[in-house]
Amino acid sequence: MTSPNETRTRTAAQITRRDVRAIDTRAAAAPASTRLNRRRGVLNVFAGVAAFGFLAAYLVPTASAMAEGTPGSRFDTVQENAQVYVAAANLTPAGSLVYGAGYGVKLEPQSDGSPHPKASAEEWAAYAATKDVEVPAGATREEIQAAIDEAAKKAEEEAKKAEEAQAAKAQPAASSGAIALGSPLYTGGGAPSDWMAAAGIAQSDWGYVDYIVSRESGWNPNATNASSGACGLVQALPCSKVPGGGYNPVANLQWATGYATGRYGSWAGAYAFWTANHWW
Incomplete structure (x- = not known):
């Protein structure tokens, strides 16, 4: 049978061994934690270097472009290149497209005073009104143009008919083989x-x-x-x-x-x- 003193001795011995194992475990784990902290430090250094390099890559070209007087943004670059391309390729419709600092397009009237063929239906309707051409409500640009052309053709035909009628009126009346009044036939002979x-x-x-x-x-x-x-x-x-x-x-x-x-x-x-x- 075990005495109370032996029990206390064994418990103390067991606690001591547990403590020893805990201490050994912490001692073994300490180097791994230290290594992990070192790796994190290296990664932080590399991240800082990368961030600095990215910032330098962005700022240096921009500063250089501004120093040379060229557009500093992608929008400005695309805008300038587009205008240079249009001018070089001569893509501008004669008397119709106006390009400059922006992308606005202005459709100039044609030589006869009519709107540009691609002008809005409202502009064509206003022009039709000046020509006394009736345009139905909601008519498209193409329908308005057709109405104007038809009116011009009709006016031309009427003018031609009036001219022919005037010429016929001025032409002296003459029937087949008829003799003009007051001009008797010649009967005097001679050579x-x-x-x-x-x-x-x-x-x-x-x-x-x-x-x-x-x-x-x-x-x-x-x-x-x-x-x-x-x-x-x-x-x-x-x-x-x-x-x-x-x-x-x-x-x-x-x-x-x-x-x-x-x-x-x-x-x-x-x-x-x-x-x-x-x-x-």
Whole structure:
């Protein structure tokens, strides 16, 4: 049987051994903790060096760019490069794109005063109003442009019709084979030489006169153009221009002399024009 003294001795011995093992454990763990602290210190040093290097890499180019007067931001660099590219490539539509310090685009009007083809529908609607062209509400730019083109085409056709009507009104009335009122047919007889002499035409011009009259009327004093109403030896148009009657050969030749000299300078000039154009 164990006595109380032995029990106390053993308990003390056991506690002492536990303490010893605890002390040994802490002693063994101490170097690992020290090594870990050293590693953390090295990592902190490297992190500081890396941060300094990153800061230097950012600040040095920026400071250098500012010292050289070049854009310091990526936005400024892209903006400058874009403008240089547009200018070098000549990409600007003539009279339409305005580029400068920013990216704003201005669409200039066209040479006829109409808006740029890519202008807004509101601008085209305002232009249509100045042309008295009705634009339905909500119309697109393309629909407004089509309406303006259609109105211009219609106005051109109406102007052409009015011009033709005016020309027809000025044209003397002449029916097929009709004789102009107040210009009786010639019945007096005679020969071409007699008519030219009576009209006061110099003999040196008779050849020119014969060439033109032969082709205009065949020397028939009563020749009449069925479609235009031209009459007489030289086919005067209208007959009423000939004093004394369009069918009188002498009066017709006298008028023709004034016409030839007034328009072509002489009968020779009239002859040259006729041979080149087959009319006079």
